[in-house]
Amino acid sequence: MNAPLRVPRDFDSGQEVRWCPGCGDYAILRAVQKTLAGLDADPSNTVFVSGIGCAARLPYYLATYGFHTIHGRAPAIATGLKLANPDLDVWLVTGDGDGLSIGAGHLLHLLRRNVNCQVLLFNNEAYGLTKGQYSPTSRIGTVTPSSPAGSVGHPVSACRFALGSGARFVARGIDTRIAELQTTLSAAHAFTGTAFVEILQNCIVYNDGVFSDFTGRSVAAERQIHVTHGEPLRFGPDLNRGLILDRDAFALRAVPVGPDGVPEEEVLVHDQSNRGLATLLATMEGPDLPLAIGVLFAETGSVFEAEVRGQVEERGDLPLPDLLRRTSTWKVSP
Amino acid sequence: MQPPANLTPSTGGVVVRFAGDSGDGIQLSGMRLTMAAALGGKGVSTLPDFPAEIRAPAGTTYGVSAFQLRVGEGEVLTPGDTPDVLVAFNPASLKTNIGDLGRDGLLVVDSGTFTARSLKKAGYNENPLETGPLNGVRTLTPDISRHTLDAVKEFDLGQKGSLRCRNMWAVGLTLWLLDRDTIEAEDWIRSRFGDSPVGNANLAALKAGHAYGETTELPSLELLQTRTGTHVWPPGDYRTVTGAEALAFGLAAAADRTTVDVVFCAYPITPASTLLHHLSAMRRRNIVTFQAEDEIGAACAAIGASYGGAIGVTSSSGPGISLKAEALGLAVAVELPLVVVNSQRAGPSTGMPTKTEQADLLQALYGRHGEAPLVVLAPKSPSDCYATAIEAADIAIRYMTPVIILSDAFIASTSEPWRLPEPDAPGTNPAQFLTDPENFEPFARDPDTLARAWVKPGTPGLAHRIGGLEKSAGSGGISYDPDNHQLMNDTRIAKVARVGRTLPPAVAEGPDDASLCVVTWGSTFGAAREALARCRAEGTNAAHIHLRHLHPLPANLGELLAAYRGILVPEVNSGQLVRVLRDRFVVDAESLPKVTGKPFRVDELVGAITAKAEALA
Numbered sequence: 001m002n003a004p005l006r007v008p009r010d011f012d013s014g015q016e017v018r019w020c021p022g023c024g025d026y027a028i029l030r031a032v033q034k035t036l037a038g039l040d041a042d043p044s045n046t047v048f049v050s051g052i053g054c055a056a057r058l059p060y061y062l063a064t065y066g067f068h069t070i071h072g073r074a075p076a077i078a079t080g081l082k083l084a085n086p087d088l089d090v091w092l093v094t095g096d097g098d099g100l101s102i103g104a105g106h107l108l109h110l111l112r113r114n115v116n117c118q119v120l121l122f123n124n125e126a127y128g129l130t131k132g133q134y135s136p137t138s139r140i141g142t143v144t145p146s147s148p149a150g151s152v153g154h155p156v157s158a159c160r161f162a163l164g165s166g167a168r169f170v171a172r173g174i175d176t177r178i179a180e181l182q183t184t185l186s187a188a189h190a191f192t193g194t195a196f197v198e199i200l201q202n203c204i205v206y207n208d209g210v211f212s213d214f215t216g217r218s219v220a221a222e223r224q225i226h227v228t229h230g231e232p233l234r235f236g237p238d239l240n241r242g243l244i245l246d247r248d249a250f251a252l253r254a255v256p257v258g259p260d261g262v263p264e265e266e267v268l269v270h271d272q273s274n275r276g277l278a279t280l281l282a283t284m285e286g287p288d289l290p291l292a293i294g295v296l297f298a299e300t301g302s303v304f305e306a307e308v309r310g311q312v313e314e315r316g317d318l319p320l321p322d323l324l325r326r327t328s329t330w331k332v333s334p
Numbered sequence: 335m336q337p338p339a340n341l342t343p344s345t346g347g348v349v350v351r352f353a354g355d356s357g358d359g360i361q362l363s364g365m366r367l368t369m370a371a372a373l374g375g376k377g378v379s380t381l382p383d384f385p386a387e388i389r390a391p392a393g394t395t396y397g398v399s400a401f402q403l404r405v406g407e408g409e410v411l412t413p414g415d416t417p418d419v420l421v422a423f424n425p426a427s428l429k430t431n432i433g434d435l436g437r438d439g440l441l442v443v444d445s446g447t448f449t450a451r452s453l454k455k456a457g458y459n460e461n462p463l464e465t466g467p468l469n470g471v472r473t474l475t476p477d478i479s480r481h482t483l484d485a486v487k488e489f490d491l492g493q494k495g496s497l498r499c500r501n502m503w504a505v506g507l508t509l510w511l512l513d514r515d516t517i518e519a520e521d522w523i524r525s526r527f528g529d530s531p532v533g534n535a536n537l538a539a540l541k542a543g544h545a546y547g548e549t550t551e552l553p554s555l556e557l558l559q560t561r562t563g564t565h566v567w568p569p570g571d572y573r574t575v576t577g578a579e580a581l582a583f584g585l586a587a588a589a590d591r592t593t594v595d596v597v598f599c600a601y602p603i604t605p606a607s608t609l610l611h612h613l614s615a616m617r618r619r620n621i622v623t624f625q626a627e628d629e630i631g632a633a634c635a636a637i638g639a640s641y642g643g644a645i646g647v648t649s650s651s652g653p654g655i656s657l658k659a660e661a662l663g664l665a666v667a668v669e670l671p672l673v674v675v676n677s678q679r680a681g682p683s684t685g686m687p688t689k690t691e692q693a694d695l696l697q698a699l700y701g702r703h704g705e706a707p708l709v710v711l712a713p714k715s716p717s718d719c720y721a722t723a724i725e726a727a728d729i730a731i732r733y734m735t736p737v738i739i740l741s742d743a744f745i746a747s748t749s750e751p752w753r754l755p756e757p758d759a760p761g762t763n764p765a766q767f768l769t770d771p772e773n774f775e776p777f778a779r780d781p782d783t784l785a786r787a788w789v790k791p792g793t794p795g796l797a798h799r800i801g802g803l804e805k806s807a808g809s810g811g812i813s814y815d816p817d818n819h820q821l822m823n824d825t826r827i828a829k830v831a832r833v834g835r836t837l838p839p840a841v842a843e844g845p846d847d848a849s850l851c852v853v854t855w856g857s858t859f860g861a862a863r864e865a866l867a868r869c870r871a872e873g874t875n876a877a878h879i880h881l882r883h884l885h886p887l888p889a890n891l892g893e894l895l896a897a898y899r900g901i902l903v904p905e906v907n908s909g910q911l912v913r914v915l916r917d918r919f920v921v922d923a924e925s926l927p928k929v930t931g932k933p934f935r936v937d938e939l940v941g942a943i944t945a946k947a948e949a950l951a
Contacts, residue, residue: 070634323616
């Protein structure tokens with residue numbers, strides 16, 4: 001007989017949640033708890049490691065092992081943790097400032113090494129905990145206390161950064177679409193290697209509505225495409241639009257599908273093993289193209305900590321007296 | 335574990351320095367001479383001195399690489415102040431080293447390299463071999479290049495390949511000067527090159543150099559032979575060891591004793607990388623090495639490993655240690671074990687990466703934001719690194735605290751004979767992990783050590799959250815309570831202070847009636863010990879306190895120091911330990927600073943100690 005499955009409440013640490021009322025983080029916390037319950041995860045074998053920022057408070061609210069570390073360094077700490085114990089199920093929680101500014105170097109190396117863990121990057125295009133400065137993902141012209149005349153400098157795309165770093169699992173989700181996020185997080189968990197998930201998260205205090213062009217109820221169907229491996233890349237209220245490859249522009253183009261548009265068979269089919277397609281999907285930022293949501297890329301490869309541990313095993317094991325004598329020695333007799 | 339320090343260290347012996355281009359095989363030659371001396375039962379201490387450039391342009395003064403060794407009776411604690419024999423492989427190495435050769439010294443130069451072009455490259459306007467006695471010393475000018483080419487002719491290695499054997503010719507000659515045979519060097523050449531033309535050519539060059547010594551009248555021969563004499567060593571198995579090697583072995587021993595894996599995380603940096611190399615090559619299943627993306631990543635990965643139940647170790651040198659500072663604060667705050675090795679080098683900034691310094695003491699003690707106490711240890715010699723590594727891991731685990739080991743470029747690369755320790759059986763001091771969920775609180779403390787319990791993620795029923803935010807005493811929940819912060823702060827300080835309760839007391843060695851005490855730490859030990867032996871032989875009495883534990887300090891130190899009218903603190907920095915002693919004990923300690931990138935010379939210390947003792951008399 002199977003033991004009763006865990007429920008989301010089993011992953012609630014009981015610590016009072018201190019995010020601003022209405023923050024998108026509440027929805028993400030809910031999605032994470034539902035995901036863990038759905039996976040019937042063992043709280044004793046699950047570790048959430050975070051850096052610094054609003055997002056990084058998440059581990060305190062989960063009844064698993066948790067380590068709230070220092071700004072930007074969670075990827076390095078998670079790497080050391082996995083080297084010490086590869087069997088742990090490690091989730092890493094970061095934000096656009098933590099993961100793409102102060103900690104971008106570490107995140108790049110975590111992704112290229114392919115350490116087996118899940119990375120949740122909460123992207124709200126702002127520094128929340130320090131009171132609303134622009135972040136590396138803020139769009140040009142973002143007016144904040146540190147950029148009263150509007151921010152300058154081009155923003156980084158989280159998913160393209162991940163793909164460029166050699167990430168082998170790249171996905172995007174939206175805070176309030178909890179059910180879909182749960183599916184994506186479950187897929188990330190099932191992936192062996194670093195699974196990177198960008199979560200668009202609304203900061204109700206400093207950057208409210210920054211994603212409403214894509215997430216607003218009235219525009220969502222037009223402005224989002226939910227990709228599924230092996231399915232045609234179609235979107236719109238009646239799936240009446242699709243993506244085709246514009247060979248001249250070497251880019252994706254959104255076109256009507258059907259009698260008034262291109263034939264159905266010309267619409268691209270999503271192939272999550274295709275890094276080039278994933279890059280094109282990650283690049284779509286409007287206004288003519290929808291935002292791609294779901295698993296953009298997934299291709300397994302060798303896993304860092306397993307390779308390291310494998311080499312250590314192969315190196316063999318010598319008792320200390322033998323190690324000390326692997327050179328010229330001499331004996332002095334009494 | 336270690337034989338006690340010899341109170342009458344060798345003050346004689348012969349000092350040999352090889353100097354040449356960094357591609358001339360100087361370091362390798364030095365190690366062969368070291369091994370031959372050690373296998374012959376001599377004491378030996380070495381000082382490799384190489385440029386930061388990997389292959390500087392040949393023949394330039396800034397590309398000169400040198401290796402100095404001192405061979406003598408008994409325990410040789412320093413590589414010697416000035417060479418008795420200088421072997422210069424080219425004009426540039428002559429130019430940069432001749433000033434160090436003593437008046438009684440013997441200079442050997444490869445006259446075959448003194449061409450117009452190489453003289454010009456070295457900055458000589460005329461050939462110094464032709465313009466009269468060099469520095470007034472006896473000079474031998476064999477054409478080593480020609481002799482080597484003749485000796486290896488039959489192996490068809492070409493001009494360039496043949497001349498690569500020059501160093502072995504010089505090793506052969508030097509072994510003869512030291513009254514040593516060539517057996518060890520021959521064995522080494524055979525094991526390295528096998529029965530190949532290169533191997534046989536090196537053997538031929540080695541033997542030709544040795545034979546050259548035999549057939550040439552050398553003025554200093556008798557003197558050298560009598561000065562190297564014989565000595566009775568404590569029985570045991572011996573090898574030579576550098577500080578970096580001994581640290582690596584010590585960490586392996588720590589993993590065995592505690593039955594906990596070592597996860598060693600480092601980013602390449604001179605002169606610390608050798609430790610990473612030794613551990614990466616070590617045939618050990620309980621040692622994992624990780625070359626991180628940067629210094630911060632290395633420190634954080636080590637903390638992650640410790641959190642996961644391993645001994646996290648991170649290693650670097652000055653600039654890298656600065657980068658790790660924030661992470662050390664985290665380790666202090668979450669109270670996890672961590673070992674940090676600092677192979678100090680000359681700073682600030684990039685400074686002189688291959689040169690030694692002891693200038694990171696105050697950084698180790700105080701260089702973090704907030705009140706962030708941790709434990710600081712310093713090995714006194716290469717072989718002492720073994721015990722220091724074991725002790726560091728032991729304290730880190732027992733007290734759940736970071737421990738900094740202050741090694742330096744000198745200790746890391748210098749070598750000496752080492753009587754091999756009897757290793758403890760694996761698991762003699764196993765780390766304890768908490769597994770009982772009953773009344774679990776992550777920041778409950780052991781009443782004796784004040785350490786919190788070490789809990790491995792993965793342990794059923796003990797899931798909990800830790801972090802850099804201030805924690806409530808006991809429960810570990812986030813707390814901004816003023817009284818709690820005071821309590822946690824005081825407890826962190828008290829915990830590290832408690833390490834001092836189990837430390838061996840500081841010992842003042844030397845005559846009871848001395849009014850002067852010399853206080854040293856780290857690699858200054860050898861030069862100070864030898865200088866004090868020489869002072870006593872010359873009628874100057876002074877005591878010596880050497881500190882291995884820099885934080886916390888031994889509990890009896892203040893009382894000990896109070897017994898002296900004068901305290902002299904030689905350090906390879908601008909006066910750091912001296913500030914700590916003055917601060918802690920309000921004593922009139924005097925600094926003897928030095929920052930030349932080189933360790934203290936014995937004669938410098940003898941001069942300073944004698945002057946200070948006379949001033950007190």
